[in-house]
Amino acid sequence: MGINVEQPADAKQLLKHNIILTSIEKVLNWGRAHSLWPLTFGIACCAIEMMSTTNSRYDLSRFGSELFRPSPRQADLIIIPGSVNKKLQPLVERVYNQMADPKYVIAMGNCAISGGPYRDSYTVLPGVNTFLPVDVYIPGCPPRPEALIDGVLKLRERIMHPERAVKVSQDEQ
């Protein structure tokens, strides 16, 4: 425990020396936040809303996120739009593992958050956070495209200000 007390001071010292590195991190975070390319990946009815988000009426491309990448290697964001059942879970996990870091997860719709209407079914998982680190939850059955755009913007805020996310979790404790 004694060592642990010393460490924060050390870390602060290090931070002072590496101030250039932190500004590089800031620039990279700015890039990451403003060019979130989602994976072409749909599961259930929520996927229909996800598709219409990129169409002319809602146009996700205004925020630089219309480039849906077919290959997980080039995608930064996986949107889970629908209910994941036990048969599908290993595949979703594999696709997630194939993505290159840094990668983000959005749980779209009640099914992805908690199992939604199928929560009591013996085949459906109660939410994707049972096996994936979810960054943003978008409630709704299905959430409207505006809600998805809002979710992407929330994720952007979270990437730009990592310190805020930490603060919230500390407050909760």
Place this chain on the structure above:
Amino acid sequence: MELLERLFVNIAGLARTLMAGWSLPNSIIELVVLILGIIAIIGLIIVDAIILVWLERKIAGFIQERPGPNRLGPAGVFQTIADTFKLLGKEDVIPRSADRWVFRLAPPLVFVPAIMLYAVIPFGKDMVPVDLNVGLFYCFSIASLGTMSFLMAGWGSHNKYSLLGGMRTVAQMISYEIPLLLSVLGVVMIVGSLNLSDIVAAQKNVWFIIIQPVAFIIYLIAATAELNRGPFDLPEGEQELVAGVYTEFSGMRWALFFLAEYTNMVATAAIAVTLFFGGWHGPWLPSWMWFFLKVYLIIFFFMVIKWTYPRIRVDHLMHFGWKFLIPLSLANLLLTGVGIEIYRFMRG
């Protein structure tokens, strides 16, 4: 105007006189000027790619009746810069079963021939980096090297989709190289030279698009197929092949492929301008401005085509190439030959 016209030539001249003042040997001066030229060309390529990616997304938006990227900077011009930073920070994934060296070498090897094309293009009056007397021949032999690296990318990834995509790319690029070359031969027959500067000089009075309209159309179609752009973007047809050859590449490796595509597109448009649109000839404006204006017009055309037409099927692609474009370009060659003979006969 005169100053603008001679801007780049004067910069090179200034560098030469400056170094002559330091009494450096001639060979070193030439070397430094050459390196300066290379740096200028690479800068041009990168700036071009950043602008073109943004333009492509804007044009896609324009055609689909939506605004396109518009949050970062005026009309979203900084979008590509954000993308570049993100790609720089991505993890570099190399699959365990991949053929490491082939996999690593493929992206730079796609990019190198794309840059080498710029060596012989006359960007303006007296602005040819290297004035080769076999310029056109050099262009097409270098451009066909790119095929190899696509096969390397497909093979090295050790992924069935990559390999299929690589095979498709090779098949497509080899079949469309033939009509591409045959269409260009008409111009060569008229000028009687393979030197790109000579070809530009021959178009002082009349552009070759007027004498060789069929050749121009064949060139445009075959060039679109060579660039793997829509409607001929089968190698990355995501409905069938995930992302084709690009499937296993992440971060900057993938970005290099993309950079090479845009570099090739500018080079192809530049060759089209040199061969059919009078190169840098034009009134009032400085010659290099004319050149880039024409190049960007052709690129705009490429982009509109990509976002307007659906992808064509692979067997239709082959039929179209072998059974239609090649006979047509041969017929064009024959007509050109007859035309030249008649012209000579009339002049006596």
